[in-house]
Amino acid sequence: MYDLVIIGAGPSGLEAAIQASKQGVKTFIIDxxxxxxxxxxxxxxxxxxxxxxxxLAIAENLINEAKAFNVQFKLEASxxxxxxxxxxxxxxxxKGVYKTKALLLATGAAERTIALPGNTLPGVISIxxxxxxxxxxxxxxxxxxxxxxxxxxxxxxxxxxxxxGGNLEGIYLPPKNIINKQDSQPLEIMQRMxxxxxxxxxxxxxxxxxxxxxxxxxxxxxxxxxxxxxIPIYMRKVVTRIIGKTQVEAVEVQxxxxxxNAIGNxxxxxxxxxxxxxxxxxxxELAELAGCDVLHKEALSGAVPLHSESMETxxxxxxxxxxxxxxxxAKVARAQGKVAGQAIVNYLQPTIDPNKELLNRLAxxxxxxxxxxxxxxxxNIEQVRSTVYHQYKHG
Amino acid sequence: xxxxxxxxxxxxxxxxxxGAVKAESIYLNFNGRQIAxxxxxxxxxxxxxxxxxxxxxxxxxxxxxxIYCNIGHCFECRVxxxxxxxxxxxxxxxxxxxxxxxxxxxx
Ligand SMILES: Cc1cc2nc3c(=O)[nH]c(=O)nc-3n(C[C@H](O)[C@H](O)[C@H](O)COP(=O)(O)OP(=O)(O)OC[C@H]3O[C@@H](n4cnc5c(N)ncnc54)[C@H](O)[C@@H]3O)c2cc1C
Ligand code: FES
Numbered sequence: 001m002y003d004l005v006i007i008g009a010g011p012s013g014l015e016a017a018i019q020a021s022k023q024g025v026k027t028f029i030i031d032x033x034x035x036x037x038x039x040x041x042x043x044x045x046x047x048x049x050x051x052x053x054x055x056l057a058i059a060e061n062l063i064n065e066a067k068a069f070n071v072q073f074k075l076e077a078s079x080x081x082x083x084x085x086x087x088x089x090x091x092x093x094x095k096g097v098y099k100t101k102a103l104l105l106a107t108g109a110a111e112r113t114i115a116l117p118g119n120t121l122p123g124v125i126s127i128x129x130x131x132x133x134x135x136x137x138x139x140x141x142x143x144x145x146x147x148x149x150x151x152x153x154x155x156x157x158x159x160x161x162x163x164x165g166g167n168l169e170g171i172y173l174p175p176k177n178i179i180n181k182q183d184s185q186p187l188e189i190m191q192r193m194x195x196x197x198x199x200x201x202x203x204x205x206x207x208x209x210x211x212x213x214x215x216x217x218x219x220x221x222x223x224x225x226x227x228x229x230x231i232p233i234y235m236r237k238v239v240t241r242i243i244g245k246t247q248v249e250a251v252e253v254q255x256x257x258x259x260x261n262a263i264g265n266x267x268x269x270x271x272x273x274x275x276x277x278x279x280x281x282x283x284x285e286l287a288e289l290a291g292c293d294v295l296h297k298e299a300l301s302g303a304v305p306l307h308s309e310s311m312e313t314x315x316x317x318x319x320x321x322x323x324x325x326x327x328x329x330a331k332v333a334r335a336q337g338k339v340a341g342q343a344i345v346n347y348l349q350p351t352i353d354p355n356k357e358l359l360n361r362l363a364x365x366x367x368x369x370x371x372x373x374x375x376x377x378x379x380n381i382e383q384v385r386s387t388v389y390h391q392y393k394h395g
Numbered sequence: 396x397x398x399x400x401x402x403x404x405x406x407x408x409x410x411x412x413x414g415a416v417k418a419e420s421i422y423l424n425f426n427g428r429q430i431a432x433x434x435x436x437x438x439x440x441x442x443x444x445x446x447x448x449x450x451x452x453x454x455x456x457x458x459x460x461x462i463y464c465n466i467g468h469c470f471e472c473r474v475x476x477x478x479x480x481x482x483x484x485x486x487x488x489x490x491x492x493x494x495x496x497x498x499x500x501x502x
Contacts, residue, residue, distance in 0.1 A: 009448035032467060033466060033467060033486070034437075034486055034488065044413070045411060052412045054412065054413065056413065058482060076486070093494045108469065118459065120458070120471075121459070122448035122449045122450065122459050122460060122461030123461065124463070125461075125462055125463055125465065126463060126464050126465070128464065128465070128466065129463060129464050129466070129485075130461060130465075130467045133440065133443060133462075133465055135408060135410075135413065136446075137408070137436065137437065137439075137440035137443075137465075138406065138407040138408070138416050138433070138440075139405055139406055139407060139440045139443045140405045140406075140407060141405075141443065142405070142446075142448070143405070143446075149420040163410065163411055163412060164407045164410060165407060202411075204425075246449055246459045247448045247449055247459060247461070248448075272448075273448075385401070
């Protein structure tokens with residue numbers, strides 16, 4: 001029987017493990033990847049002061065710190081089922097069954113895909129696959145490629161691929177259809193990107209400017225794209241299909257109006273890889289299995305389990321942290337992990353009072369991390385989060 | 396920052412921020428072909444580094460598949476290793492002399 005089992009060895013799970021284990025909580029952490037670190041492993045960003053944030057190195061430090069506090073790791077094990085027991089939780093994996101008093105779900109986020117013909121051809125990969133391939137596996141996805149989908153993650157990973165020496169022909173929008181919906185409308189994307197005031201969109205801000213309304217910026221957007229870090233972003237072109245006999249050979253590209261409707265004749269661009277960037281969503285399935293209520297929040301990138309600011313759920317002994325509560329940057333996920341870790345210590349050792357104060361201080365740290373985050377995935381995250389906490393308390 | 400446009404070689408041996416990694420020193424066998432791999436490669440990364448994107452055939456009409464997510468979620472990258480064991484190429488580390496083959500479905 002463990003005091004605490006954590007599902008997910010990403011930045012959030014690791015911080016929670018450290019926070020709890022250093023106060024004597026016997027902690028076990030399960031992850032299905034062959035390496036701990038979660039999505040932090042592939043991340044590489046430049047701070048405004050020029051310094052690089054190297055996710056691989058940060059992950060290494062967190063893992064070492066956790067190990068120093070005797071946190072045990074079980075890698076390459078997928079959690080497939082959860083059950084409440086009289087005094088805690090039972091966790092079923094494909095490698096064994098584990099019992100614990102407290103359970104933390106830190107499963108992170110998953111990628112959404114993009115619907116278009118040819119998207120199963122070899123050479124078509126998700127943008128996250130490209131990130132891991134380049135920065136973790138140290139391989140380029142091909143000789144010449146494109147990205148489909150414009151969002152903050154697109155910009156971050158385009159830059160990363162470029163640092164790997166990759167040859168990106170351009171960034172395009174997905175075609176308009178029932179699944180891609182607003183992700184294929186130039187005006188909508190421009191408004192979204194200009195509404196975010198941080199790393200990725202600041203590049204589009206340079207194109208427009210604070211004083212140019214998105215509608216004007218997109219109406220006069222140059223046909224041949226605008227270059228950011230030397231990579232053309234085609235805000236007025238969509239990829240209508242991916243072409244190839246046994247693998248990707250080219251894409252069909254179509255000029256569109258500001259609502260995403262085709263204008264003129266298609267052109268063909270030869271490429272050998274295509275990255276699909278459809279955005280992220282919280283990975284909440286295990287929370288649903290555990291009986292959590294779910295709320296739909298656009299600002300949090302989809303459905304999230306109901307939780308408090310202290311990362312508790314309505315299920316006793318069940319806590320959440322990181323991107324399962326809404327998609328945000330790794331900094332925020334880490335800060336949330338500390339809160340969850342402390343909330344779990346308080347839950348397991350309810351008599352110690354000063355810890356409540358510490359918990360409040362850590363919660364302030366989450367807000368600070370949010371303000372400092374280089375990547376903001378959606379606008380209004382702070383406000384929408386407080387509505388979730390309010391609903392937890394009063395709803 | 397200067398970047399090297401890397402058009403012929405898919406392996407990222409040097410990186411301006413992440414530093415250098417050791418070159419390929421081991422080999423695996425994929426469908427009878429010898430493939431150079433790096434210590435620490437997955438089957439998927441070793442194949443991709445050798446510009447092999449086709450991992451398997453879904454049917455005789457040549458619907459091919461390769462990696463999609465590269466983190467174990469989609470199961471598109473399935474290949475066979477010794478004793479006909481099926482594994483996800485993106486989650487399986489290589490070792491020297493490993494035998495890997497495509498799954499070919501004949502229905
Ligand atoms: C493809 C991708 C790229 C991203 N890139 C960036 C970026 O460049 N910059 C940025 O700031 N943010 C990025 N993010 C957001 C990212 O989610 C956060 O930065 C941060 O990693 C979230 O931390 P976490 O600990 O909540 O989850 P994660 O880091 O996602 O870790 C969750 C872990 O849980 C494991 N897991 C999930 N389900 C199970 C299960 N059932 N059984 C066992 N293990 C399980 C996973 O294997 C994973 O290791 C990215 C997200 C994704 C999906
Ligand atoms: S590429 Fe998705 S499971 Fe391997």
